[in-house]
Amino acid sequence: MKGQMGMMEYMIMTVFIMVVIVILVFFFSGWQISQVQMQASKTRSEALLSGMKNVLYSPLFSRDDSMFDDAKLSALQVKCDKVKEVLGADVFIEVKVLGREAEIPCDPYRYDINCNYWSICKRDGTHSSLVMPVNVFRNMGNVLPSGVLGRTDLATVKVGVYDAQ
Amino acid sequence: MVSAFQVFKMLFGLIISGFVLYFLVFYSGSYSQTQSQSRQVTILKNFEDLAKDVYYTGNPSPFTDFKKAGLSTFSLEIREPEGRAQLVTDTGKVALSVPLFFRPGEELFLDRVTMDLGWWEFHAAEAMPETKVIFNPVEADAESWAYMKEAAGMMPSSIGFEPKVTFGLCDGDVIVEDFIGLCGTAEGDPCEKEYFLRISRPEAGMSRCTAGLPEGHVLVTIARDCTGIQSGVCFEPPVSGTGNAHIAGSQKTYLYHDAMDWAALITGGSRSDIYGFAGENLWRHKNRMFGTEVGLAAEMMAERSRMLATAIEDEVNAGTLLPDSQTADCKQAYLDLGASLDVIADTLALEDYHTAFASVRQLNEKLSEAEAIYSGLVNRGCEPI
Numbered sequence: 001m002k003g004q005m006g007m008m009e010y011m012i013m014t015v016f017i018m019v020v021i022v023i024l025v026f027f028f029s030g031w032q033i034s035q036v037q038m039q040a041s042k043t044r045s046e047a048l049l050s051g052m053k054n055v056l057y058s059p060l061f062s063r064d065d066s067m068f069d070d071a072k073l074s075a076l077q078v079k080c081d082k083v084k085e086v087l088g089a090d091v092f093i094e095v096k097v098l099g100r101e102a103e104i105p106c107d108p109y110r111y112d113i114n115c116n117y118w119s120i121c122k123r124d125g126t127h128s129s130l131v132m133p134v135n136v137f138r139n140m141g142n143v144l145p146s147g148v149l150g151r152t153d154l155a156t157v158k159v160g161v162y163d164a165q
Numbered sequence: 166m167v168s169a170f171q172v173f174k175m176l177f178g179l180i181i182s183g184f185v186l187y188f189l190v191f192y193s194g195s196y197s198q199t200q201s202q203s204r205q206v207t208i209l210k211n212f213e214d215l216a217k218d219v220y221y222t223g224n225p226s227p228f229t230d231f232k233k234a235g236l237s238t239f240s241l242e243i244r245e246p247e248g249r250a251q252l253v254t255d256t257g258k259v260a261l262s263v264p265l266f267f268r269p270g271e272e273l274f275l276d277r278v279t280m281d282l283g284w285w286e287f288h289a290a291e292a293m294p295e296t297k298v299i300f301n302p303v304e305a306d307a308e309s310w311a312y313m314k315e316a317a318g319m320m321p322s323s324i325g326f327e328p329k330v331t332f333g334l335c336d337g338d339v340i341v342e343d344f345i346g347l348c349g350t351a352e353g354d355p356c357e358k359e360y361f362l363r364i365s366r367p368e369a370g371m372s373r374c375t376a377g378l379p380e381g382h383v384l385v386t387i388a389r390d391c392t393g394i395q396s397g398v399c400f401e402p403p404v405s406g407t408g409n410a411h412i413a414g415s416q417k418t419y420l421y422h423d424a425m426d427w428a429a430l431i432t433g434g435s436r437s438d439i440y441g442f443a444g445e446n447l448w449r450h451k452n453r454m455f456g457t458e459v460g461l462a463a464e465m466m467a468e469r470s471r472m473l474a475t476a477i478e479d480e481v482n483a484g485t486l487l488p489d490s491q492t493a494d495c496k497q498a499y500l501d502l503g504a505s506l507d508v509i510a511d512t513l514a515l516e517d518y519h520t521a522f523a524s525v526r527q528l529n530e531k532l533s534e535a536e537a538i539y540s541g542l543v544n545r546g547c548e549p550i
Contacts, residue, residue, distance in 0.1 A: 006174075059286060079461060082457075
C-alpha cells in the first residue's frame with residue numbers, strides 16, 4: 001500500500017514536471033515569436049532610415065546634400081523602374097514645396113516653375129514613411145531679361161516603404 | 166532485498182535525469198550555435214551598413230568587428246542573370262546595393278573613391294585590411310607613370326587610420342616600400358597614398374618584378390606586354406582610354422575603360438575561390454553598378470537637359486528672356502548634352518557593354534564629350550555649381 005502511494009506520488013510529480021516543461025516550451029516559443037516581430041519592426045525602421053539617407057545623399061535627386069533639383073525630380077517621375085533598382089523595390093518618394101495650399105503636380109516632360117509636387121514610384125498600398133524638411137533648387141526660379149537665376153524653396157520630402165504584399 | 170518501489174524509483178530517476186540531460190545538452194548546443202551564427206550575420210550586416218555610410222557620406226572609417234566574430238574570409242558572388250553582387254560567408258549572404266571593392270581581413274579600413282564625370286560623380290566604397298600595393302611600371306615612361314599615379318589615386322587614403330594601405334615599387338628582386346626621398350617620409354614610416362602620389366619618375370625603366378611577395382602585398386605590373394605574369398594584376402597602357410588587363414592565373418583578358426576598373430582589379434587581385442577570381446568578380450560588380458547607376462543618371466540628366474532647353478526657348482518666345490542673353494545661349498548646349506547622354510544611356514543598357522571593345526570605346530568618347538559640354542555649361546553660368 002505504501003509502495004503504491006509512493007509510486008502515485010512520483011506519477012503526480014512526473015505529470016507536474018511535464019506540465020512545467022510544456023509551459024516553458026510555450027513561454028520560449030512566445031518569447032521567440034515576439035523577438036521575431038520586434039526584429040521585423042526594427043528592420044522596417046532601419047529600411048526607412050536607410051531609404052531616407054540614400055535619397056538625401058544621392059546625387060540622383062539633389063545637387064548638394066539635402067538640396068533637391070527640381071528638374072531632376074521631374075525627370076525621375078517617369079523612371080520608377082530604374083529608381084527601384086537603385087533604392088529598392090518598395091520605396092517611394094514624395095516632395096512637396098511648402099507655402100501653398102493647392103497641390104500642383106509637376107509634369108515629367110515640361111518644366112514648370114509653378115508646380116509644387118513630385119512623386120516617384122507612388123502607388124496605392126499600406127506603407128510606413130518618414131518626412132524631413134529639405135530645400136528644392138528651382139533652376140529657373142527668377143527669369144530676368146538678361147538671364148535666369150535659381151531660387152531655393154523650402155519643401156518636405158516623404159520617403160516610404162510599402163508593406164510586402 | 167530491493168523492493169519493486171525502489172526499482173521503480175531508480176528507473177524513474179534514470180529516465181528523468183536522461184531526459185533533462187538530453188534537453189539541456191541539445192538546447193544549449195543548438196542555442197549557442199544559433200547565437201554564434203546570428204552574431205556573425207549581424208556583424209556582416211553592420212559591415213554592409215558601414216560600407217553604405219562610407220559610400221554615401223565619404224567619411225572613412227575602420228571596421229574591426231570581424232575580428233570579434235572570427236570572420237576573416239568572405240567572398241563576392243555575382244548572381245546571374247541579374248548580375249547582383251552579394252557578400253558570402255560561411256554563415257550568411259548579404260546583398261550589396263552600392264559599389265564595394267574589398268579584400269577579406271579581420272580588421273578593415275573603409276574609404277570612398279570618386280570618379281568625376283563632370284555631370285555626375287561615380288563613387289565606390291573600398292574596404293581593405295593591412296595592404297601594401299606594389300607597382301612595377303616596367304617601361305617607367307611618362308605615360309605608364311601617369312597611369313600608375315591614376316591607379317594609386319583610386320586606392321584608399323589611410324592617413325590617421327589603422328589598418329594602413331601603403332604603396333611601394335618593385336624593380337627586379339628589390340621591393341622598396343618605405344624610403345626617404347621617395348615618399349618624403351621618415352625612414353620606416355609607411356608610404357601612404359598622399360605621399361606616394363608625389364614621388365618622381367625614375368629616368369631608367371624598371372625590371373620585371375621577381376621578388377617574392379609576402380602575404381598582404383598586391384603586385385600591379387604596368388607593361389606593354391603582360392604575357393606570363395606570375396603574380397597580381399597587369400595593365401597594358403590604354404589606347405583611346407581603353408586597354409587590356411590581366412590577372413595572374415587567369416587566361417582571360419579584361420577590358421578597362423576608367424581608373425575605377427583598375428581599382429576593382431587591383432583590390433581583388435589574383436585571389437581565387439569557388440566563386441572565381443576576386444579581381445574579375447569586383448571588375449564585373451563595378452561595371453554592373455556603373456551601368457545601372459550611370460545609365461539611370463544619363464537618362465535622367467538627358468531629360469533634365471531637354472526640359473531646361475525647352476523652358477529657355479519658351480521664355481525667349483514669351484519675351485521674358487532676351488534672345489541674345491547668356492542663358493538663351495545655353496539652350497543648344499543643353500540639347501547637345503541631352504543627345505550625348507542619350508548615347509551613353511543606350512550604351513550602358515547593353516547587357517555586357519564592358520566586354521565589347523567597340524561599345525567601351527564609344528562610351529569613353531561620349532563620356533568625354535558630355536563632360537566637355539557640361540563643363541562649358543558651368544563656365545558660361547548656365548549650370549550653377
